[in-house]
Amino acid sequence: MKRFFRLLSILLAILSICLLPSFVSAEEVSSTEEKETDKEEFVMRAAWIRPGENTAEAVEKSVQALYDLGINTIFLETIYNGYAIYPIEHECVTQWTRYEGFDVLQAYIDACHKRGMQLHCWMESFFVGMEDSGNGGPVVAAHPDWLLCDKQGNNWEDTMYGKMYFLNPAKQECRDFLVDLFMDIVNNYDVDGMQLDYVRYPEKTELRDYGFDSETIAAFMTETGNPDPTNHIMGPVAEAFVQYKRDQVTKFVQQFVFAAKKAKPEITISFSVAPDFDYGESNYMQSVRLWMQMKYGQLLVPMCYDENAVASQIASSVAAAGGDKSKVIIGLSAQSRFSEESMLSQIEAVRKGGCGIAFFEGRSLLRRYADAIGDRLKEYKLPEEVSEEASDEENLSSSSQVSRPSPRPENPSFPWGVAVGLGIALAAAISLLFVWLKKKK
Helix, strand or coil: CHHHHHHHHHHHHHHHHHHHHHHHHHHHHHHHHHHHHHCCCCECEEEEECCCCCCHHHHHHHHHHHHHHCCCEEEEEEEECCEECCCCCCCCCEECHHHCCCCHHHHHHHHHHHCCCEEEEEEECCEEEECCCCCCCHHHHHCHHHECCECCCCCCEEECCEEEEEECCCCHHHHHHHHHHHHHHHHHCCCCEEEEECCCCCCCCCCCCECCCHHHHHHHHHHHCCCCCCCCCCCHHHHHHHHHHHHHHHHHHHHHHHHHHHHCCCCEEEEEECCCHHHHHHHHCCCHHHHHHCCCCCEEEEECCCCCCHHHHHHHHHHHCCCCHHHEEEEEECCCCCCHHHHHHHHHHHHHCCCEEEEECHHHHHHHHHHHHCCCCCCCCCCCCCCCCCCCCCCCCCCCECCCCCCCCCCCCCCHHHHHHHHHHHHHHHHHHHHHHHHHC
8 A cells, every 4th residue: 555655646746747837837827918918008198398387396287287188198398499498508508597497307207207107308400499589599699600591591491480590400510419419318317208390491482492501512512413403493403402401301310319229229209290291301301201111210290280181191191100000199289279079070080090199289288178178088099900801991990009918818827738737647546546456356
């Protein structure tokens, strides 16, 4: 009898050792699936904000109001007209005096992260000053030689808002200046993203065209072998000059993105752009589709402020992003005094299009549409995925989220391998017992 129990113990011990990995594996799978299931979908619901607060309490109040409405991301205007919202020691950029030394950027980061919200710095790139901001602001005052000029020699763009001043993208020192300025934020603040706005030339029209300073023209002629483009309104020389200017903007994008990703690989880069990408290439010198194709940016944020064109602009924006809806955040205007019905209709169009959403700007959104929107943004969910057999009209699913758990299989935590192993062990024990009893007879 003792011999039998010794044999039985040895057999069960061997089987236990063999089956131990099955127990561990099953436990690990169950744990992993539980973690995957716990991941929340992150569909971006953003608002652009120009901060006016100069205390932490005021920032908390502003962020809480947007959070209560269902906003989970803030695009914070961080440097504009040559002034910063945070204390800075730089060659020609200073903090706005209105903030009285208060670090508004850090306060917004703290308030957002406390609530699980993201904070992206909204950065005006080549646009550096307005006529009414101290006659152009500190950058214009320090470096008038950096400004873009039109064919008539004017170094501003005349707009409905007044004179706007742009840095010359073709000057390496201008690109270096912006990269250095933006990297100061990346290196010193825990921001979730950097959004490049005005990463372009002023609008080219029949009457106005830019980039005709002697230095840019000489560089174009030397680098491309073309003649002076000044008198070439149309034709191959004019087209070559347009492409040359596009390339200068792309050089800046590439230079900044490489620096930012090297310093902080997890940071999100986005581009705030006009939704007509063909017009942008021809008249703003923006190669948006190329930037997305080259993966310079993780998000494309087209400003779709025409209430009657949102649906078509969603489609063209998704195409510009390579067909990936998860990379598109559709910007809607809360400043344009659309009716409540129109705003709700636009929000629903974006949701059905499978994209994230952003509002320009946050205070207008709260003032004009908070009651109408109610809990809609909190409940903003993308359409469920459909089968490949579904029609194109029905196939509104996508993944404008950071992470989405995989479907869980039926009874995923039940260890079938373990059950089979135990059955084999039990059968072996019974067989051994049967043999022993037979010998006893």
